[in-house]
Amino acid sequence: MKFYNRTEELSILHRAYEQSKKSACFTVLIGRRRIGKTTLVMESVSGKRHLYLFVARKNEQLMCAQFQEEAKRALGIEIFGSVADFRTLFELLLKFSMNEHYTLIIDEFQELERINKSIIGDIQDIWDRYSADAKIHLIVCGSVYSMMRRLFENEKEPLFGRLTSKMVLKPFDIKTLKEVLKDHNPRFTHDDLLCLYLISGGIPKYIHLLIASGSVTKDAMIDFIVRQDSPFLGEGRDLLISEFGKEYGTYFSILQLIASGRTTQAEIDSIIEKNTGAYLANLESVYSLIRKNKPVFSKPGSRNTRWSLNDNFLMFWFRFVFPNQSMIELGKHENLKQYVLQGYDQYSGLVLEKYFTEKISQEEDITDIGRYWDKTGENEIDIVATNSIKKRAVIAEVKRNKRRIDLDVLKRKAISLQHSLSAYNIEYRALSLDDM
Numbered sequence: 167m168k169f170y171n172r173t174e175e176l177s178i179l180h181r182a183y184e185q186s187k188k189s190a191c192f193t194v195l196i197g198r199r200r201i202g203k204t205t206l207v208m209e210s211v212s213g214k215r216h217l218y219l220f221v222a223r224k225n226e227q228l229m230c231a232q233f234q235e236e237a238k239r240a241l242g243i244e245i246f247g248s249v250a251d252f253r254t255l256f257e258l259l260l261k262f263s264m265n266e267h268y269t270l271i272i273d274e275f276q277e278l279e280r281i282n283k284s285i286i287g288d289i290q291d292i293w294d295r296y297s298a299d300a301k302i303h304l305i306v307c308g309s310v311y312s313m314m315r316r317l318f319e320n321e322k323e324p325l326f327g328r329l330t331s332k333m334v335l336k337p338f339d340i341k342t343l344k345e346v347l348k349d350h351n352p353r354f355t356h357d358d359l360l361c362l363y364l365i366s367g368g369i370p371k372y373i374h375l376l377i378a379s380g381s382v383t384k385d386a387m388i389d390f391i392v393r394q395d396s397p398f399l400g401e402g403r404d405l406l407i408s409e410f411g412k413e414y415g416t417y418f419s420i421l422q423l424i425a426s427g428r429t430t431q432a433e434i435d436s437i438i439e440k441n442t443g444a445y446l447a448n449l450e451s452v453y454s455l456i457r458k459n460k461p462v463f464s465k466p467g468s469r470n471t472r473w474s475l476n477d478n479f480l481m482f483w484f485r486f487v488f489p490n491q492s493m494i495e496l497g498k499h500e501n502l503k504q505y506v507l508q509g510y511d512q513y514s515g516l517v518l519e520k521y522f523t524e525k526i527s528q529e530e531d532i533t534d535i536g537r538y539w540d541k542t543g544e545n546e547i548d549i550v551a552t553n554s555i556k557k558r559a560v561i562a563e564v565k566r567n568k569r570r571i572d573l574d575v576l577k578r579k580a581i582s583l584q585h586s587l588s589a590y591n592i593e594y595r596a597l598s599l600d601d602m
Contacts (some may be wrong), residue, residue, distance in 0.1 A: 167374045168349075171342045172206050175333060179210040179305070182331060186303035187267050192293070192328055194275075194318055197335030198477070199309040199405055200371030206335065207271050207305055216269040217241055217259070221277040229281065230255050241268060252278065253288035260292055263302035275306035276313035286317060290324035312409060312452045337368030337478075340525050346373055351382035356599040361387050364517045365398075367478025372398070388510075392503045399494055402483035409453055413445075418488065420445055421475065424456060425484035429472040446473060455480065462536040462550045463586040470541060478517065485513060511566060519548045519564045522597050526551050526560065538583060545579045549597075552590065559590040568598035 182191040197203050208218070217240045219233050230249045237243045237255075243262055249255045259270060272278075278285045293304075308314035317323050318332065338346070340363070347354045347362055361384040366372040375397060376382070381390040391398050410417045420442055423434050434442050449456045450473075459472045475481040486506050487494075493502045519537075526549065527535055533554045538547040549562040561583070563576045573594050580592070 167346070167370075167377055169205070169209055170346060170370070171338055172202070172209070175206055175335065176210055178331060178333060179207070183210070183214065183269060183303050185330075186269070187301055190263070190293075190297040190300040191303045191330040192297070193303065193305045194314070194329055194332045195305060195307045195335060196311060196314045196332070197307075197309065198311065198369075200369050201309075201335050201337065202370040203307045203309070203335055204273055205370065207273075207307060211269050211271070214269060215241070215267070216271060218271045218273065220273045221275060221281070223277055223280060226251060226282050226285075241266070252282065252285050253292065256289060257292045257296070260296040260300050260302065263300040264296065267301040269303040269305060272304070272306045274308060276308045276310045276317065279313070279317070287324045290328065293328060310409060311454055315452070337366075338370060338373070339368065339528055340521070341528070343368060343373075346377070347382065350377050354382065355384070356602045357384045358382065358387075359602055360384075360514055360518060360521065360599065363521055364478060364514055365391060365482055367481075369479060372479060388503065388506055392499050392506060394497065394499050398479075398483070399487060402480055402488060405480070416442075416445055417449065418484075420449065421455070421480065422484045422488055424473050424475055425481050426489075429459075429474065431471070431473070434473075459537065461538045461540070462534070462552075463538075463583065470539075478520070481517075482513075485509075515564075515566045518566060518597075518599070521602065522562065522564050523549055525602075526562075530560075531556070532560075540582055545582050547576070547579055547583075550583065552587075557590045559587050559592045560595060561592060562595040562597050564597045566599050568596055568600055571596035571598065 179193065182193050185191050195203050195207065217237055219236060221229070227248075227250045230252055233252075233255055234245050234249050237245065237259065241262065243258070245255075245258060249258070262268075263270075278289075308317075318325055318329060320326060343363055343366075344359065347359055351358060362373070362376065365387055366376065376387055376390060379386075379390050381387045390396060406417070407414050416438070419438055420434055423437060428434055428437065431442060431446060434446075446456065450458060455476060456473050457476055459474055460468055461470060464470055475484070486502075486509070490502055490505060493499070493505070523535055526532065530551065531553055532551045535549065535551040538550050539545065547561060548564040549560065551560040551562075552558070561576065561580050563571045563573070565571050573596055576594055576596075580587075580594075
């Protein structure tokens with residue numbers, strides 16, 4: 167699959183590269199696994215002098231021996247004798263950059279701390295001593311979000327305040343999804359596009375897996391997801407166990423409940439039978455996996471809260487795959503497919519609301535967007551988008567089939583918003599598959 171999008175990110179990396187010819191730059195790139203961090207940085211250094219180091223969980227001495235060979239191959243650095251610790255190697259690489267400009271990429275950076283807790287402090291010490299005279303662009307990438315945030319955002323950590331720039335890599339936007347699908351299925355349907363959005367969530371690796379397998383229609387994508395050798399079946403577990411550690415069972419249960427529609431803490435607590443407030447807070451602020459949603463125009467202290475998953479693929483995985491591990495273990499993949507198909511229309515209708523929320527956010531001139539429901543949970547409105555400067559608002563109902571939308575009913579629901587939108591010019595919309 168060709169390289170798509172990332173124009174802004176490449177521009178940021180290019181500016182840092184040019185600046186590093188005069189003074190050292192330190193860039194951190196954070197993003198969940200499979201989102202394309204490595205592909206992005208390698209694209210940014212194409213044709214440029216660079217050293218790429220991937221940190222795997224292994225003995226420090228063995229890791230340094232491998233890195234020593236890679237430094238010789240990529241940069242021509244002759245290091246006599248074996249280097250047994252990362253501190254010594256990193257110091258040699260910084261010294262080398264005082265005379266030779268290059269980019270140093272350290273991938274899965276957070277694993278260094280697991281190999282040797284003192285390495286992060288060593289990097290800080292060496293960077294502080296040599297960076298003023300070095301001509302290097304240091305790029306560190308990490309996919310364990312909680313660890314990367316702690317290493318660089320906690321003021322008690324050694325590397326706090328050392329960064330030149332930080333990027334959190336996001337999934338592909340809707341425009342890019344359409345471009346990819348058009349390249350590989352020029353006659354794609356709206357249902358094909360929704361299924362790609364629903365399964366991949368714009369994660370480049372997932373899109374690549376689907377495209378490479380020829381799964382470019384809705385039916386083919388679902389077939390690929392549930393088949394016996396599908397890489398997607400164990401993906402949710404592989405992604406998150408390293409994040410959650412020993413507490414993964416409780417976190418998985420909470421994510422499954424949210425994906426199945428239990429979106430309030432009261433509902434979650436009653437099923438899990440304990441207070442999950444701390445777990446929900448961690449899932450939001452530490453792991454960035456869920457989001458707290460309140461009705462538009464609600465007061466800051468309002469407790470009228472619902473939770474949602476940020477990641478489309480994980481929402482699909484916890485809705486359809488995780489609850490059916492017994493089917494997978496028994497090899498009942500056709501049964502799993504039937505389970506997905508039975509719930510697909512209802513589930514995809516909910517995802518379609520998220521699709522249009524993103525589409526409006528990306529393509530229209532708005533200052534805020536969200537959902538609305540009253541204190542009783544009634545009078546729900548799928549999308550309320552506003553421009554507080556131009557005093558314009560869009561109120562929308564979303565369904566797969568436009569014929570099931572009654573704008574008169576929507577207008578009656580919106581009466582609850584009259585006070586908040588009294589000065590606004592309001593547009594009512596019926597949004598369906600036809601409008602994607």
